[in-house]
Amino acid sequence: MPQRSSTFNPHDPVTLQRMQSARSIHSEIMGCQLRKKKVLELLPPFGAGKDYPPQPPDIETYIVEFDGADDPMHPQNWTVRKKLRVMTVLGFATFVVAWGSSIFSPAIFVISEVFHISTVTAILAISLYVLGFASGPLVWGPLSELYGRRPPTLISTFTSAVFHMGVARSDDLASIMICRFFAGFFGASCLAVVPASFADIFGNKTRGMAIAIFATCVFIGPLIAPVVGGFIVTSYLGWRWTAYLTSIMGFSSFALVVYFMDETYPPQVLVEKAQFLRRETDNWCILARQEQSKFELSDLLEHNISRPLKMLFTEPILFLITLYTAFIYGILYLLLEAYPIIFYEGYGMAFQISELPYLGVVVGQIFGGAMVVAFEPMTYKRIVANGGRPIPEIRLIPTMIGSMLFTIGMFWLTWSGAYHRHVHWIVPTISGIFTGMGLISIFLSALNYIVESYLMFAASAVAANTFLRSGFGAGFPLFAGAMFKNLGVQWAGTLIGCIALILVPVPVLFYLYGKRLRTMSNYAPT
Structure with a gap:
């Protein structure tokens, strides 16, 4: 079979780095080998009276x-069109x-009336979904380092969409809460796997911009959704259509992953x-x-599934x-409760209109x-001057600015x-520009810092x-609701602002x- 000529250069620093990374990943991720003696005892006869063939030399x-x-097979060498x-x-x-x-969140008041529960109990529908975010990545992140990024993404997008449909069709509160949790649990794969995928396909020059897009999706989604949800809940469609x-959006994303996502790991x-x-080649x-590698379930749990928690509590960074x-x-999620208190209860806006001030935060996040x-060209120059090796700390300069903007906004x-x-009402709405700029710049820069600190272990980190x-x-x-009502809006905000200032x-x-x-660090390359 014809083959293209090789471009391999054993002295190329990028090539050497990739080969060394592959070996270190193999020893860390897949190092849970079965005992050879135990394996040999379990092997059946080769069959037909044949002896086992010799091992390759x-x-x-x-x-x-x-x-x-x-x-061209390496994800970082894909065409721009394929990467996009x-x-x-x-x-x-x-x-x-x-x-x-x-x-x-706009359905919370309707749910509390329909099922005769308190507002705090109804808020559990939001908290359980986000709690699914907390537990899901502990599974999906390590699995993506074992089987690649695509399988977890396929499973999560489809199953999360199924559980959202379960929420829409549920007639009792328990089913709604359970389905909300598992929708978050399965959907959380994207929160751990997607930034790692971006690290796979983008090099030092463009990785920061790619992570910016991911962070924007993470933060803008929760702020645009209540605006749309408010109009849905107050329309003839009702809360189930949220x-x-x-x-429907989840099944659409599943279809896009099936047809347009290639493996990036x-x-x-x-x-x-x-x-x-x-x-x-028949070889x-x-x-x-x-x-x-061969591994048992106990080894998998010990070495892989537990890695995120191990890294969290043993890695100071x-x-x-x-x-x-x-x-x-x-x-970010506290604001989902604070804004209705300020604009719906305080300014007396119509319910669906009271969700619109979230757009101030969205504008701030875009800025x-x-x-x-805008800091990317400077960052890349520093990386080039460092011999092409990432300098994670450079990513934190926007965080310093964002931390002050966030405090001012609160x-x-x-x-x-x-x-x-x-x-x-326009005055507190404009404050969202500062809050949004602070939120996104802190989160985005910190995420870039984590990804560049751990690189091939980015999914677990x-x-x-x-x-x-x-x-x-x-x-x-x-x-949030009790804090803002008991302390008062200004003093609750002062508490948050002082913590942010510290x-x-x-x-x-x-x-x-x-x-x-x-x-x-045991995981961060230096």
């Missing part, structure tokens, strides 16, 4: 690799998952290459490094930056995303929104981050001492 000879830094296609599909899938978390619409791409070569000794982003993410992207929103008789921040996102809405130095400390912390 050197197994390394038969292991497929990428053919140099410019191998995959990025669009994954971005939409992530948007749908984030959308589903909050489109149900779930029907999300289910380099070790799994090599598995597909080995499978192709075995079929075409069944050819294999990928990822195919070498990951734990501290995750704690910071968890607070910010919790505020914040643009600000982060004080502005609550102190202007508390005096609705004297302050026009992001899963750990998603676990903790989703726990905050699930808990904050439960006490956290302003956090990115500065990471910028100064992050490199030293990374040298102590």
Whole structure:
């Protein structure tokens, strides 16, 4: 069979780095080998009186690799068109998952009346969905490092859409709550796998912009959804159509993944290459490094499924930056309860109209995303000057700016929104621009920092981050209403603003001492 000429250069730094990464991933992710003695005892006779054939003389000879830094099979060498296609599909899938978390919030008051429950109990429908975000990535992240990014994405988009349909068709409260949780659990795959996929296909020059698109989908979805949901709930369609619409969007994203998403995880791409070569050459000794490993369920749980939690509580970098982003993410979902109190109860707006001020935060997030992207040329120059190796701490400069903007936005929103008789509604609405810029720049820069700190273990690192921040996102809405009503809008906002002010130095400390912390890491390449 004809073959194209090789472009492999054994001295190319990119090639050497990729080969070394593949070996380290294999030893860490797939290192849970069965005992050979035990395996040999279980082997059946070869059959027909035949002896077992001899092993290949050197197994390394038969292991497929990428053919140099410019191998077109490597995801980072795909055409721009192919990268944009995959990025669009994954971005939409992530948007749908984030959308589903909050489109149900306008239905809370209707649910509490229909099922004769308190508003706090009805808010559990939001909290349980976000709680699914916390638990799901612990499974989906490590599985994507075993079997590739595509299978978890396929399973999650389809199953999440099924459970959204279950919400729409449920006639009792328990079914709604259970379906909401599992819709979040399965949908959470996108929150852990998509940023890792972007890290797979985008290099140092464009990775920051790709992660910006992911973060925008994560944050804009929960803020646009209540606006749409408010008009759906008050229309003839009713609250069930908030779930029907999300289910339709979910099935659409599943179809897009089926037809337009290719595998992005380099070790799994090599598995597909080995499978192709075995079929075409009839040489069944050819294999990928990822195919070498044999593991039991107990090994899988110990070495892979538990990795995100292990990383979260043993990696100082990951734990501290995750704690910071968890607070910010919790505020995002707290705003879903704070805005109706300010604009619906305070300013007396019609219910569906009271959701429109969220658009101020959306505008701020667009500005914040643009600000982060504007730092990309400077970041890339620093990376080139560093020999092409990422400098994660450079990503934190927008976080320093965002932490101050977020603090200003929270004080502005609550102190202007508390005096609705004297302050026009546009004033607290404009504060959303500062809040939105702060939210997105903090989250986006921190996510870039995590991905570039851990690279090939990015899925597990992001899963750990998603676990903790989703726990905050699930808990904050439960006490938001009581806090704003008991303390008053201005003093509740002051409490949040003061905590945010205390956290302003956090990115500065990471910028100064992050490199030293990374040298102590077992997972972060230095």
